[in-house]
Structures are given as structure tokens and as C-alpha cells.
Amino acid sequence: MxxxxxxxxxxxxxxxxxxxxxxxxxxxxxxxxxxxxxxxxxxxxxxxxxxxxxxxxxxxxxxxxxxxxxxxxxxxxxxxxKFLQMIFQDAKNSFDPRFTMERSLLESRRKKTDRDALCGILKEVGLDEKLLKRKASELSGGQCQRMSIARALYSEADILLxxxxxxxxDVSSQAQVVGILKRLNTERKLTxxxxxxxxxxxxxxxxxxxxxxxxxxxxxxxxxxxxxxxxxxxxxxxxxxxxxxxx
Amino acid sequence: MSETILKIQDISLTYEECPVVTNLSLDVKRGELLCIVxxxxxxxxxxxRAVCGDESVQVTEGSIIYEACDIVGMKGAERQKLKGTRIGYIQQNPYGAFNPLRTIEAQFRETLKSHGKTFRRTDLREIFGILELNNSDEILRSRPYELSGGMNQRIAIAASFILRPELLLxxxxxxxxDVTTAAAVMEELLKLKSENGTTIVIVTHNIGQASNIADRIAIMYQGKIVEFGESEKVLMQPEHEYTKKLLRDVPRL
CATH class of the missing domain: 3.40.50.300 (P-loop containing nucleotide triphosphate hydrolases)
Incomplete structure (x- = not known):
């Protein structure tokens, strides 16, 4: 193989x-x-x-x-x-502090904007669409990290690093992120x-x-x-x- | 000597004017290792921080009784006497514990002198060795910014250990x-407890770590203690929903 x-x-x-x-x-x-x-x-x-x-x-x-x-x-x-995306420890600083989440996420994609796909992904990582209007500083650490996972998925990269x-x-936010990644691996064969x-x-x-x-x-x-x-x-x-x- | 070394009664605390802790009570037994998770x-x-007298924390209600003496209203100089040899405190951020411009040796000498103790290289080498700080002469010549975060933390721990406090926070x-160093540090704490009878209070987010060393565990959530008891009881028969969630969420090997 x-x-x-x-x-x-x-x-x-x-x-x-x-x-x-x-x-x-x-x-x-x-x-x-x-x-x-x-x-x-x-x-x-x-x-x-x-x-x-x-x-x-x-x-x-x-x-x-x-x-x-x-x-x-x-x-x-x-x-x-085009084929891989990095996600970092410090999720907050991986977003432009002046941009809304919406702008940051839409910008990450090379292909045509696909709102349905974006909303679907947000649901998959357990985030409310309303949070797209916020900036990184207005989200919790766990929410921000889930946003950066959403951004990587939305860019349609094959591999997440x-x-x-x-x-x-915190352990509870960690468990949530781990749960999301495991589910993405089973459901959409995430690498x-x-x-x-x-x-x-x-x-x-x-x-x-x-x-x-x-x-x-x-x-x-x-x-x-x-x-x-x-x-x-x-x-x-x-x-x-x-x-x-x-x- | 009473069995209780520290008794916190109905305490409310504010940090930078925000209420953080409300109506909390907790007792620490002499010689025990208590984890607050x-x-x-x-x-x-x-x-x-309230127990060690940090000025950024205000006690708005309640009392902190150390060895039958309320330390909340204590004056600066009196309080200062308790610090170090009676009540030791090791904080999360090691850089805050040292003067960035002075060598580690100068700081150890000053710490020991201010508590009426003598600086002995052999004592220091022994403690450094335990904490896997192998090149002690080079370390003593260095300044905090020349060393890594992990090294600074181990040196801060050494500085507390060397004063042999009765109560270590x-x-x-x-x-x-790193996990291998963390395991070694925890073993040292256990040794300090068994050999010197030091009472130890550890604050941690890791209930897994607490499970391996604590005699008793207190679970804190939103400024309150939601569960408190013998380690085994809290881990095996948790009563509060939040404790159950913490136990469920922690990674296991």
C-alpha cells in the first residue's frame, strides 16, 4: 500500500x-x-x-x-x-487577533467558499455558528482550539499535523477535543x-x-x-x- | 501539638477585586499530603496564595489558622517570619521566584542567610542531584534566564526543600x-514527607497525579470544594458529578 x-x-x-x-x-x-x-x-x-x-x-x-x-x-x-495543515498548541495566537473567526476560516480555503460545508464542520466540532462573529480573544481556549481544527478541515487538507x-x-476540554478527533477519524477517515x-x-x-x-x-x-x-x-x-x- | 496544622474556616477571597472563593472550609492534618484538584x-x-500571604489576594471573610494562630490579620514582619522555614511555597512560574540578574549561587546564599542557615555546597549538591540537576557548579554560576524553564522550576523546588519547611505549598x-522529571520530583516530595514529616499541600489540575501520591483529595470547582475525603474514597466512590466527570476525562494508560 x-x-x-x-x-x-x-x-x-x-x-x-x-x-x-x-x-x-x-x-x-x-x-x-x-x-x-x-x-x-x-x-x-x-x-x-x-x-x-x-x-x-x-x-x-x-x-x-x-x-x-x-x-x-x-x-x-x-x-x-494544499495537502496538510498544522494545528498549534497556542490556538489563540494562530488566528489574526483583528479578524472575526468567519474571516479567518473563509480565508483558509483555496477553493470556492462553501457555507454549507463550513456550517457542517462547525457542527462536527461542536461549535455554534454564532461564534463565527467573534474574535479569537472572545473565545475560550477549548473553543479556539476547536475553531483551528474546523479551519484545517474546511481547507480540505488531507492530513492534520x-x-x-x-x-x-483543561482535562475536560482535552477530552472533548480528543473525542472530536476520534469521531472524525471513524466517520471521515481523518489522517x-x-x-x-x-x-x-x-x-x-x-x-x-x-x-x-x-x-x-x-x-x-x-x-x-x-x-x-x-x-x-x-x-x-x-x-x-x-x-x-x-x- | 494538635493534629491539624492548618485550618481554613468559611473563607471568602477576592483576586483583583473579583470574588474567586466563597465560604470555603478546609483542614490540613499534620504530616499528610493533601491534593487540591x-x-x-x-x-x-x-x-x-491566601495561605502564604500574597498581597494580590484579599481575604474578605473567614480565617486561616496555622498552628492555632489566625494568620489573616498578621502584620507584615510577623507574617514574613512564617515564610520559608515554617510555610514554604513553590509557584507555577519559576521565573517569578528568582531575581533575573543575580546568579543562582547568590540567591541561594541570600535565601539561606535570611533564614539563619549556612550555605553548604554539599547540601546543595545532594538536593540538586535528587532533582536531576547534575552540573551543580555550572548551575550555581548561571543566571535564571540562561537556564530552561524546567531547570528553573527544579531550582525553585531545591530552594524550598533546603529550608525544610513544616508546611510546603x-x-x-x-x-x-517533562513527565520523567515530574515523576522524580513527586517521589522527592514523598520522601520529604516520610523522612522529615513535612506536611504538603499540592494544587494540581491532574487528578491522575493526585491519585498516586495523595492521602486526601479535595476537588475544587467554581470557588468551592465540592468533594473532600480520603484519596481512595474520592477516586473509587466519587459522589459529586464534577468529580465523576474529571475521573472520566483524564487519559489512562
Missing amino acids: EHILKGINLNKTFGTKDRNIQALKDVDFYIDEGELLGIAGESGSGKSTLLNVMSGLIRPDSGELFYREQEYTGKGPSQTG CDEITSAL AVFVSHDIALLSMLCSRIMVMKDGIEVEQGVVEDIVRRPKHEYTKLLIESARKQSL | GESGSGKSTLL CDEITSAL
């Missing part, structure tokens, strides 16, 4: 005055259509860099990226935006990548998890294997620590 | 930390 998104041998180094930090070291990844992939790791693991490389926001030093077998290495967000999208939310430090959250949401540490892919596999039968010492530590922080 | 805006941080101290 062809992978919807694939990366081979990705490398990225960030240089500072004193030293170089290799954020990605020979990382490979793939995502199949309709799959929810989780990338777990702690600060400095390279998980966000990997997501930014996937989206074309950061150009890798070496390696190749493919969307449906077509290479897109080196293409920026203006090109990749989500960077810690629930870590600023998405989730980057998170919270492996418990990823285990509830994703079908496959990739564990990263210091720019290296430590281990990857289906959730069941990663959680019940972790092979790598670091994965074991991560799971054990997460157990101490969850019910 | 609630979501954003529930008033849990305001409650903690922790406001979301692990929410900026």
Missing part, C-alpha cells in the same frame, strides 16, 4: 554560537491514509522539529519527503498547504499526526506511536505493543513515569 | 516539567 506521507533519512541541525544541536538524526517515518499517528517525546526530543519538517515549515538538511509518492522536499507551506494541541487545555509529551493521551487517541529521544526514533509500533510490551529502556521509563502521573 | 479558574491557586509545580 502506498503511504500518504513518508520521510526518509531526515536530518536537521540547529546551530547556536557555542554548539550545534542535532534535532533530527536519520529519522524515517510514514503515515497511512486514515491513520492517527502519535509522536511521543520529552522536551528536546526533536518531535516538534520532525512535525515542522513534515509540514515544510523547516527545511531538512538532508533526507526526502513524499506525499502520495510525490516528492515535496524543500517545498514551503504555500505548497504543502497537531503540535501539543491539548496541552494548554493526523499528534505530537505530545503525554503518552497516556496518545495511547487513547492514536493507533500507532513513535517514541523519540535526542533526535532519534527510539521505538515505534502499534499502541498495544508500545504500552504493554515496550522494548527500549527509554520507552519503559516514559511509560512508567506516565503511569505515576495518571490514574 | 481543579481546572482553570476553580480558585485553587488563589486559595494557596506547591502550585502546579510539575506542569512545566
Whole structure:
């Protein structure tokens, strides 16, 4: 089967005055259509860099990226935006503070405006149409995050790339967002990548998890294997620590 | 010595003129680890700040009794004496805890001196080691802005630990930390409790975290405590709808 998104041998180094930090070291990844992939790791693991490389926001030093077998290495967000959309942790700041939600959402779509589609999507993420008249500052954190999911869906991208999208939310808002994404995955075969430090959250949401540490892919596999039968010492530590922080 | 170290009675609090907490009562037993669990805006941080005497929080009604003494009406200097060695407080934002321009060593020296204690590198190294702050000499030479948020938080925790307070108040101290570091910090708190008999109050949004360490759990919602009891009871037989919802919503492994 062809992978919807694939990366081979990705490398990225960030240089500072004193030293170089290799954020990605020979990382490979793939995502199949309709799959929810989780990338777990702690600060400095390279998980966000990997997501930014996937989206074309950061150009890798070496390696190749493919969307449906077509290479897109080196293409920026203006090109990749046709097939993928990023969602960020800080949803409020991802909207222009002067625009109403309506304007922000309508602007995100390259195709003709389709009001029915927009209203349908808002219903799917559990938001009232009236909220379209508001600006980002007039919405709660959870509402804003659901708006940014709606925006990504409305742009008709094939793949959502989500960077810690629930870590600023309360557990109840988080549960709501997770519920929405799971339903979208079942009902419309949503394909998405989730980057998170919270492996418990990823285990509830994703079908496959990739564990990263210091720019290296430590281990990857289906959730069941990663959680019940972790092979790598670091994965074991991560799971054990997460157990101490969850019910 | 009475069994209750801290007794909060019918307290109402306002923060920047907004009422946040109304008519709340809570008692903390000596030597216990109590977790106050609630979501954003529930008033849990305001409650903690009132106990440590933060001036941005006004007590409009009720009393806070620490060791049989009402600390609400206490004068500045008297109150100041309680801070640090009697009542320790670790806040969520570690940058606020330090002077940004001075080295960590200078700040540790000053903290210890102002509480009549001596600065010893060996003591500090031990505490730093526990908190996985391995290069202690380099850290002591650094200033807060040269270190990451997680590191600053661990240093703030070290600064509280080293004074060995009787009552330690922790406001979301692990929410900026990686999960492996958070687990290590929690283990340290448990050690502090069992070895020194420190009474610990932790405010957290994570009921999962509370479930692993707390003797008793108080659930806060909209400025009120909606459920309070032994950890096992609250987790296994929750009575309030909000507690049930929290337990349902939290991710499990």
C-alpha cells in the first residue's frame, strides 16, 4: 500500500554560537491514509522539529519527503498547504487577533467558499455558528482550539499535523477535543499526526506511536505493543513515569 | 501539638477585586499530603496564595489558622517570619521566584542567610542531584534566564526543600516539567514527607497525579470544594458529578 506521507533519512541541525544541536538524526517515518499517528517525546526530543519538517515549515538538511509518492522536499507551506495543515498548541495566537473567526476560516480555503460545508464542520466540532462573529480573544481556549481544527478541515487538507494541541487545555476540554478527533477519524477517515509529551493521551487517541529521544526514533509500533510490551529502556521509563502521573 | 496544622474556616477571597472563593472550609492534618484538584479558574491557586500571604489576594471573610494562630490579620514582619522555614511555597512560574540578574549561587546564599542557615555546597549538591540537576557548579554560576524553564522550576523546588519547611505549598509545580522529571520530583516530595514529616499541600489540575501520591483529595470547582475525603474514597466512590466527570476525562494508560 502506498503511504500518504513518508520521510526518509531526515536530518536537521540547529546551530547556536557555542554548539550545534542535532534535532533530527536519520529519522524515517510514514503515515497511512486514515491513520492517527502519535509522536511521543520529552522536551528536546526533536518531535516538534520532525512535525515542522513534515509540514515544510523547516527545511531538512538532508533526507526526502513524499506525499502520495510525490516528492515535496524543500517545498514551503504555500505548497504543502494544499495537502496538510498544522494545528498549534497556542490556538489563540494562530488566528489574526483583528479578524472575526468567519474571516479567518473563509480565508483558509483555496477553493470556492462553501457555507454549507463550513456550517457542517462547525457542527462536527461542536461549535455554534454564532461564534463565527467573534474574535479569537472572545473565545475560550477549548473553543479556539476547536475553531483551528474546523479551519484545517474546511481547507480540505488531507492530513492534520497537531503540535501539543491539548496541552494548554483543561482535562475536560482535552477530552472533548480528543473525542472530536476520534469521531472524525471513524466517520471521515481523518489522517493526523499528534505530537505530545503525554503518552497516556496518545495511547487513547492514536493507533500507532513513535517514541523519540535526542533526535532519534527510539521505538515505534502499534499502541498495544508500545504500552504493554515496550522494548527500549527509554520507552519503559516514559511509560512508567506516565503511569505515576495518571490514574 | 494538635493534629491539624492548618485550618481554613468559611473563607471568602477576592483576586483583583473579583470574588474567586466563597465560604470555603478546609483542614490540613499534620504530616499528610493533601491534593487540591481543579481546572482553570476553580480558585485553587488563589486559595494557596491566601495561605502564604500574597498581597494580590484579599481575604474578605473567614480565617486561616496555622498552628492555632489566625494568620489573616498578621502584620507584615510577623507574617514574613512564617515564610520559608515554617510555610514554604513553590509557584507555577519559576521565573517569578528568582531575581533575573543575580546568579543562582547568590540567591541561594541570600535565601539561606535570611533564614539563619549556612550555605553548604554539599547540601546543595545532594538536593540538586535528587532533582536531576547534575552540573551543580555550572548551575550555581548561571543566571535564571540562561537556564530552561524546567531547570528553573527544579531550582525553585531545591530552594524550598533546603529550608525544610513544616508546611510546603506547591502550585502546579510539575506542569512545566517533562513527565520523567515530574515523576522524580513527586517521589522527592514523598520522601520529604516520610523522612522529615513535612506536611504538603499540592494544587494540581491532574487528578491522575493526585491519585498516586495523595492521602486526601479535595476537588475544587467554581470557588468551592465540592468533594473532600480520603484519596481512595474520592477516586473509587466519587459522589459529586464534577468529580465523576474529571475521573472520566483524564487519559489512562
